[in-house]
Amino acid sequence: MTPTAEHVRTRVMPPPPLHEGADAWVHQGIGWWRRRQYARPDFAALAARLHAEHATLASLPDKTLDERLESHRRQVRRHRHDCLAQATAALPIVAEAARRELGLDPYPAQFQGALALLHGTLAEMATGEGKTLTIALAAAPLGWTQLPVHILTANDYLARRDAANLARFYARCGLDSGRVLAPMAPPERAENYAAGIVYTTGKELLADFLRDRLLLGPWQDAARRVARRHFGASLPASVGRTVLRGLHHVIVDEADNLLIDEAVTPLIISRESENPALVEAVQAAHRLAAALAEGSDYKVDERRRQVELTEAGLDRLAREAGSTGSALLEHRHWRRELVETALKARHFYHRDKQYVVADGTVVIVDEFTGRLMPGRQWKQGLHQAVEAKEGVPVTQPSESIAQLSYQSFFRLLPRVSGITGTARECAREIWAVHRRPFCVIPRHRPGRFRPEATRVFARAAGKWDAVVAAIAECHATGRPVLVGTRNIAASEELAQRLRERAIPFHLLNANRHQEEAMIVERAGERGSVTLATNMAGRGTDIRLGEESAALGGLLVIATEPHRSGRIDRQLFGRAARQGDPGSGQLFLSCEDELLTDFLPVTINRLLRLALAQRWPGARLAGVAACRWAQSRAERAAYRQRLAVFQQDRWIQDNLSAGRPDFSP
Numbered sequence: 278m279t280p281t282a283e284h285v286r287t288r289v290m291p292p293p294p295l296h297e298g299a300d301a302w303v304h305q306g307i308g309w310w311r312r313r314q315y316a317r318p319d320f321a322a323l324a325a326r327l328h329a330e331h332a333t334l335a336s337l338p339d340k341t342l343d344e345r346l347e348s349h350r351r352q353v354r355r356h357r358h359d360c361l362a363q364a365t366a367a368l369p370i371v372a373e374a375a376r377r378e379l380g381l382d383p384y385p386a387q388f389q390g391a392l393a394l395l396h397g398t399l400a401e402m403a404t405g406e407g408k409t410l411t412i413a414l415a416a417a418p419l420g421w422t423q424l425p426v427h428i429l430t431a432n433d434y435l436a437r438r439d440a441a442n443l444a445r446f447y448a449r450c451g452l453d454s455g456r457v458l459a460p461m462a463p464p465e466r467a468e469n470y471a472a473g474i475v476y477t478t479g480k481e482l483l484a485d486f487l488r489d490r491l492l493l494g495p496w497q498d499a500a501r502r503v504a505r506r507h508f509g510a511s512l513p514a515s516v517g518r519t520v521l522r523g524l525h526h527v528i529v530d531e532a533d534n535l536l537i538d539e540a541v542t543p544l545i546i547s548r549e550s551e552n553p554a555l556v557e558a559v560q561a562a563h564r565l566a567a568a569l570a571e572g573s574d575y576k577v578d579e580r581r582r583q584v585e586l587t588e589a590g591l592d593r594l595a596r597e598a599g600s601t602g603s604a605l606l607e608h609r610h611w612r613r614e615l616v617e618t619a620l621k622a623r624h625f626y627h628r629d630k631q632y633v634v635a636d637g638t639v640v641i642v643d644e645f646t647g648r649l650m651p652g653r654q655w656k657q658g659l660h661q662a663v664e665a666k667e668g669v670p671v672t673q674p675s676e677s678i679a680q681l682s683y684q685s686f687f688r689l690l691p692r693v694s695g696i697t698g699t700a701r702e703c704a705r706e707i708w709a710v711h712r713r714p715f716c717v718i719p720r721h722r723p724g725r726f727r728p729e730a731t732r733v734f735a736r737a738a739g740k741w742d743a744v745v746a747a748i749a750e751c752h753a754t755g756r757p758v759l760v761g762t763r764n765i766a767a768s769e770e771l772a773q774r775l776r777e778r779a780i781p782f783h784l785l786n787a788n789r790h791q792e793e794a795m796i797v798e799r800a801g802e803r804g805s806v807t808l809a810t811n812m813a814g815r816g817t818d819i820r821l822g823e824e825s826a827a828l829g830g831l832l833v834i835a836t837e838p839h840r841s842g843r844i845d846r847q848l849f850g851r852a853a854r855q856g857d858p859g860s861g862q863l864f865l866s867c868e869d870e871l872l873t874d875f876l877p878v879t880i881n882r883l884l885r886l887a888l889a890q891r892w893p894g895a896r897l898a899g900v901a902a903c904r905w906a907q908s909r910a911e912r913a914a915y916r917q918r919l920a921v922f923q924q925d926r927w928i929q930d931n932l933s934a935g936r937p938d939f940s941p
């Protein structure tokens with residue numbers, strides 16, 4: 278289906294009536310509090326009813342099934358802007374289509390998840406419980422409205438996989454499905470966006486939204502475009518080159534990733550700007566920074582990740598700047614800025630942790646997923662400072678022509694719902710920013726995950742010895758083990774130790790999603806040892822090999838606690854899927870980044886002493902210290918995101934009033 282000019286409606290459509298209740302004063306504890314009262318049906322009871330109704334449809338002849346699908350489709354279309362009741366009523370028949378086309382009989386928990394998505398909720402559904410099918414059950418009735426439905430997955434590989442696996446199901450429901458992937462050219466994108474259900478990633482959708490807005494310019498308002506055409510006038514050619522047909526229903530898989538982890542990262546559409554003077558100054562600043570002495574010339578604040586030049590340092594710069602040959606460094610303000618950025622690059626940005634150097638370029642490594650992010654750049658000259666430090670050619674700084682954070686983008690959309698394995702930790706924030714209520718979907722069968730006692734060490738060296746010993750023990754019995762590391766350097770170091778012990782393993786730390794997914798899929802086979810950065814293979818199913826279940830299932834080892842406990846839970850969620858057995862164990866040391874950055878120095882020293890001297894209760898104190906440090910880190914990150922959100926809102930509220938009018 279090729280989109281016509283009528284399809285092109287990048288401006289988001291008006292929101293349908295809300296089903297989100299209202300604020301009310303409630304008495305709680307010692308006082309009255311303003312709380313959101315959310316009137317929603319009992320999802321569990323409703324799901325049980327829908328599941329029972331679905332069970333009666335098994336004997337329905339194919340022809341009757343198609344007729345009933347068509348009749349529900351008409352009902353939903355008739356109420357396209359407020360179709361909740363009709364979409365809910367259609368779930369059993371949609372589930373029957375899924376059973377016949379995909380061979381998967383949806384569980385009551387999946388009906389419950391689909392209901393939560395239809396109600397615009399952020400749903401927590403444990404890892405491995407079948408979120409992909411749950412999303413499809415909700416997406417099909419939404420697709421019948423003929424309003425755009427976008428499903429956002431964690432990466433291109435998952436978008437392609439899900440769109441391909443579910444195409445038969447959507448076709449049976451009378452819908453076409455498309456997928457938009459990074460390498461696609463605009464015409465192919467437009468063709469895929471025209472489909473009823475579109476699988477893509479948050480990055481592609483936001484980038485296309487920004488590019489379309491640039492193309493539309495003053496014609497972003499659909500009403501004005503329609504009015505223009507009505508009076509027989511033509512629109513500029515650029516309007517016809519947009520790729521989206523609008524944004525309405527968006528379902529976010531792994532919602533915490535986009536709504537929290539990536540929330541304040543702005544997606545920037547930029548163009549290269551020529552500024553040879555700046556490139557030269559960055560290199561000169563790097564040389565000056567290398568000559569400065571820590572303590573006397575500048576001070577480093579490890580916790581706040583800040584560097585500040587002292588008076589002596591500033592004097593020294595003023596004296597030496599003249600000899601660098603860079604006119605820019607003669608400027609007092611620029612000199613300070615450039616040198617402080619160069620010092621930041623030296624102290625806080627380390628090769629194989631925050632970035633890797635590949636083919637003479639600096640490629641950022643995503644802090645949360647451990648994946649490479651080619652094409653992404655740090656801002657405000659930091660990227661160039663890191664390039665100068667690594668001695669690779671310094672790229673020209675780019676000039677941003679449009680930018681929007683995921684947080685602000687999702688707030689623009691009328692109907693967003695999300696699903697993830699780890700939502701409870703971020704429920705408060707999602708409510709504060711996106712006004713999405715939260716619910717937990719129970720497992721369809723009891724989980725068999727066995728958490729093993731956290732092991733705490735005074736020194737990192739002792740921890741790594743213990744990790745290698747634990748891997749060797751598993752390998753000897755044939756039990757599969759998946760080891761999560763915090764960064765690429767750590768996984769390389771561990772790999773080296775395993776090579777020395779002649780333990781075969783698979784190492785995952787690159788950006789090859791397909792290959793990565795295939796290795797992760799096989800991580801449950803007998804004797805398999807897989808090393809991966811923390812969230813590698815998110816969304817990939819790990820099936821246990823035939824004998825692995827008898828050996829205790831997959832063991833997941835986390836070698837360092839993450840700043841967010843949620844990311845650790847995601848990693849442990851790779852084990853014990855779909856009722857399989859499995860266990861997880863965390864190894865931590867007082868030298869881990871979380872404990873050095875977020876634990877007061879004296880407490881960290883005391884804990885080290887207690888562990889080294891084997892004082893009773895030292896391990897438990899270590900576990901408690903780790904939790905406390907995690908909660909401090911999470912609070913700090915939350916405050917930072919909230920500050921960005923409030924700033925964004927302030928800018929929107931204050932600047933939109935004075936926005937220029939683009940009327941012709």
Ligand SMILES: Nc1ncnc2c1ncn2[C@@H]1O[C@H](COP(=O)(O)OP(=O)(O)OP(=O)(O)O)[C@@H](O)[C@H]1O
Binds near residue numbers: 402
């Ligand atoms: N109703 C069902 N009956 C049988 N198997 C199912 C059903 N629903 C899903 N599955 C299977 O469960 C496995 C896990 O599904 P899926 O990958 O969708 O889980 P997930 O919740 O998205 O996991 P993750 O959190 O890791 O992304 C898949 O192999 C899928 O085929």
